[in-house]
Amino acid sequence: MPTFRHGKGVNIFIDEFDFSTYFNSVSASTTVDTAESSAFGTSAKTYVVGHLDGTISLSGMFEGTASTGTDEFFDNALANATKALVLIAPEGHGNGYRAIMAEADNTSYEVSSPIGDIVQASAEFQSSESVEHGVILSAGTAVSATGNGTGVDHGAATTNGGAGFLSVPVNTRNGNITVKIQHSADNVTFADLVTFTAVTSTTATSERIEVAAGTTVNRYLRVNYTVAGSSGSATPVVAFTRR
Numbered sequence: 001m002p003t004f005r006h007g008k009g010v011n012i013f014i015d016e017f018d019f020s021t022y023f024n025s026v027s028a029s030t031t032v033d034t035a036e037s038s039a040f041g042t043s044a045k046t047y048v049v050g051h052l053d054g055t056i057s058l059s060g061m062f063e064g065t066a067s068t069g070t071d072e073f074f075d076n077a078l079a080n081a082t083k084a085l086v087l088i089a090p091e092g093h094g095n096g097y098r099a100i101m102a103e104a105d106n107t108s109y110e111v112s113s114p115i116g117d118i119v120q121a122s123a124e125f126q127s128s129e130s131v132e133h134g135v136i137l138s139a140g141t142a143v144s145a146t147g148n149g150t151g152v153d154h155g156a157a158t159t160n161g162g163a164g165f166l167s168v169p170v171n172t173r174n175g176n177i178t179v180k181i182q183h184s185a186d187n188v189t190f191a192d193l194v195t196f197t198a199v200t201s202t203t204a205t206s207e208r209i210e211v212a213a214g215t216t217v218n219r220y221l222r223v224n225y226t227v228a229g230s231s232g233s234a235t236p237v238v239a240f241t242r243r
Contacts, residue, residue: 009092012058013237014073015085016204018169022070022121023060026088028100030054030131054131056086056102059122062111070121077106077123085206086125087165087239093140096152099239101134101165102127103208132163134241137181137223142233144173149223149238151187157218160243161211164194167237168205175229176200181240183218190222194240201229217242 011020033050063069077084083103091097104125112120135152164181171177177199182190194209211217223238 005091011089011093013087013089013167013169013206016167016169016206017068017073018167019058019070019073022063023058025059026057028054028056028088028102028131032130052130054102054104054127054129056088056100056104056125056127056131057122058124059120062113062119062121070123071111074106074109074121074123078109080106083128084125085165085167085208087167087237089136089237093136093138093237095136095139095150097136099134099136099165099241100131101163101239101241102129102131104128132241132243134162134165134239135221136237136239137221138236138238140235140237142170142235143177143225144227144233145225146227147225148182148190151184151190151220151222153187154219154221154242157185157216158242159214159216161213161215162217162240162242163211164196164209165237165239165241166196166205166207168199168203168234169237171199171202171204171234172232173199173227173229173234174201174232175227177228177234177236178226179236179238180224180226181238182222182224184220184222185218187220190220190224191218192224193217193221199234199236202232213243
């Protein structure tokens with residue numbers, strides 16, 4: 001039987017911010033250009049696929065708190081030369097759950113104020129490549145010690161690289177945390193695949209790292225944490241998309 005999910009569990013991460021409690025609707029669309037290649041003598045149209053494209057749209061509630069609210073973030077994100085890292089967790093933030101990811105430009109931000117309802121906000125992101133689908137490798141719990149996540153089984157290796165995503169919206173750890181994505185052929189022996197820049201003490205941050213086309217990504221993936229310091233914790237969001 002299929003396993004369906006209720007929309008109340010969706011999580012939304014943009015850069016190093018958890019915006020899950022600000023929005024109540026999200027849609028992600030991936031498209032591909034098609035060029036017609038029909039010729040004389042054919043009985044039906046034929047097409048050749050071209051560039052991938054994608055958008056992510058958000059709508060929800062306006063929040064004006066300085067530095068943490070939707071208004072300041074999205075106002076500053078418009079036309080920003082640095083692309084935003086967007087991750088949607090349609091099943092929630094849990095190890096092995098699906099993830100929708102994009103490196104994208106914030107192309108629109110709208111605030112509306114109906115007299116009989118809450119002040120609303122909406123935003124749209126245009127991906128520079130496409131909206132990609134992958135898997136979450138973090139458990140959604142606080143990390144305060146060196147260790148590994150549980151391996152996630154893809155069923156088979158892939159051979160065209162991918163991209164790793166890290167967002168750390170909450171971090172009270174008083175030492176550096178090094179986050180890696182590791183892969184394995186047998187879920188026993190793991191090797192490093194992606195090493196993110198060390199997350200420094202109490203810093204919220206985000207990063208996306210490409211794994212080059214043609215690179216083999218083995219069947220199993222997991223997250224690895226090396227944690228320094230003596231107190232506090234962080235809650236990283238780690239995901240990977242295969243190609």
